[in-house]
Amino acid sequence: MNTESWLADTRTSYDTVATSYAETVRDLLDQTPYERATLALFADLVRTAGGGPVADVGCGPGRITAHLSQLGVDTFGIDLSPAMIEVARREHPDLRFEVGSMTDLDLADASIAGLVAWYSLIHIPDDEIGPVLAHFRRVLRPGGPLLLGFHVGDESRLITQGYGGHPMKVHVHRRRPGRVAAWLDEAGFTVEAQMTLSSAESRLGGILFARRQAGTPA
Template identity: 65%
Template sequence: MPEADWIAKTRTSYDTVAVSYAAMLGDALADAPYERGVLEIFAELVRGAGGGPVADIGCGPGRLTRHLYRQGLDAFGVDLSPGMIAVARDEHPDLRFEVGSMTALDIAGGTLGGLLAWFCLIHVPDAEVPGVLAEFRRVLRPGGVALLAFHAGTGTRHKTDGYGGHPMDVYVHRRTSGQVAALLRDAGFTVEAELCHYPDAHKEGAFVFARAPLH
């Protein structure tokens, strides 16, 4: 089947900004206590469920893959952009990174102890989200933990430049935590927590924790 236009444009956009993105966001967690906190909760939940491989979906240059690894998780990264994966492999040569799409993950079913989707679902059109969440459900083992982070709210914005002013051609879809939680439940997940985050007066983020059912 021909590749969806939004996938091709997302790949090209992040190939274009990969180096600048890594330089601008490489140490962003240092000044982000709430983000560090939810990642610590995620790591604790995964360890409590027995550990196992953890996929950082939409990993970009691998900064969160490294962070999860330092928290004792067997983390590896997957990203649509070969440019991002090249940067990740260069900056973190001891970790594993793979080019891949969240719409069709090259991961065996029921093998992951955890899955992180950090601000990557924002580029997925509404009609495609159920299929992506079904993929997340497929690759998680029973009791496996998913953490989704995303720009919260409503509406869609066309992003034409970013990360140093480089050209981009992607859409940013905002969804409420309640909407994402409902979609996760429809995909067969048990939603365990929804958290809202207000990094400044003009932004709203959300984190949703969910678990693949035991049966």
């Protein structure tokens, strides 16, 4: 499947379920203390590195963007789905949200202080992960922290029906933390911490903290 095809399927699917998805995930962080602690640690790392704008890539309806903002982070959201961005702007009118793709981030080199991709790499095929992480490295300042959340496992599954019973056509890719860490190393990141957990966010979720290596060219 070429990039244009799976991106179009993913965009259409999330446009279709945007409202139902937002309702489903709106209060998940209230049920996930370990994830809240993870996001608080990320916010501290951004501040320790000097602060600045942080991109929530694959932000969906903006709940993680808003949570980081409440933690004092200057954050903005980017999502492939225009309908998701409409929901995010409606629910969080004081924050900035943009339509965009992590496969071609429209951000200047070394322009952001941190980046979070919270369960948003799960639809990216294996052969596209390298280019996506290269974009993450390019837009991050040297030493800038990266936070990834993803589903842990070995299988990929096609989802044909989603939130609210609406039709979807997206593949969900589950990956082992070691594999994701290896991809990050190849892309010019230093992995600093990793963990797995089970919660309302994921049956088995992986969390990786990494940092763009200082002196690594964009």
